[in-house]
Amino acid sequence: MSTSKKFQVTFDCADPERVARFWCEVLGYVVPSPPEGFDTWDDYHRSLPAEERGAWFACTDPSGEGPRLFFQRVPEGKVAKNRVHLDVRVGTGLVGAERLAVLEAECARLVALGAVHDRTLYADEENESCIAMQDIEGHEFCID
Structure with a gap:
């Protein structure tokens, strides 16, 4: 019996590209190349029917190690606490005041990007x- 090792994390949101680009900045992820035959993502989105434009966006870990993040537009807004959230690991191995200083510096960087x-x-x-x-649409996450 084999087990799956790769996975994708999917976010429901109102503005997929905006939220994806926020998470690229948080995690050092990148936007993948547009589909074959398109020079830019804008070119690709313009080729879609109006109701499908901007319906999703994704970002990936440039090292290929982390999960792909997928953002899909949904009509309803967020109304309850997330049942799953990301922990962004910036203080691994640090303790006490040193750890707190690193967390607070990262918090300040993310607040400047629009996080709360x-x-x-x-x-x-x-x-x-x-x-x-x-994040910028209210998805909970922790920095630890």
Whole structure:
């Protein structure tokens, strides 16, 4: 029996390209080349029927190691807490004040990109610090 190792993370959103480009900046991901026969993504989108233009967008890890992120337009807005969220690992291996400083610097960078800082969860006897945030359309994620 084989197991799947590759996976894609899909986000429902209102503006797929805008959210995808935000996550490219957060993670250092890239927008893949447009489909064969098109010089740009704009050229590709113009070739689609009006109702399909901008309906989805994707970004990928340039190293090929991380999952592909796929963003699809949905008509309804976000109304409840995510059941799954991403943890962006920026403080791995760091502890205490050093870890918190790295997390706070990354939080400031992401807020400048349009993210929202929800709350900082400070280290206790069991867990190191992490910061809960929201992306530009309200998807929850953590930096830890």
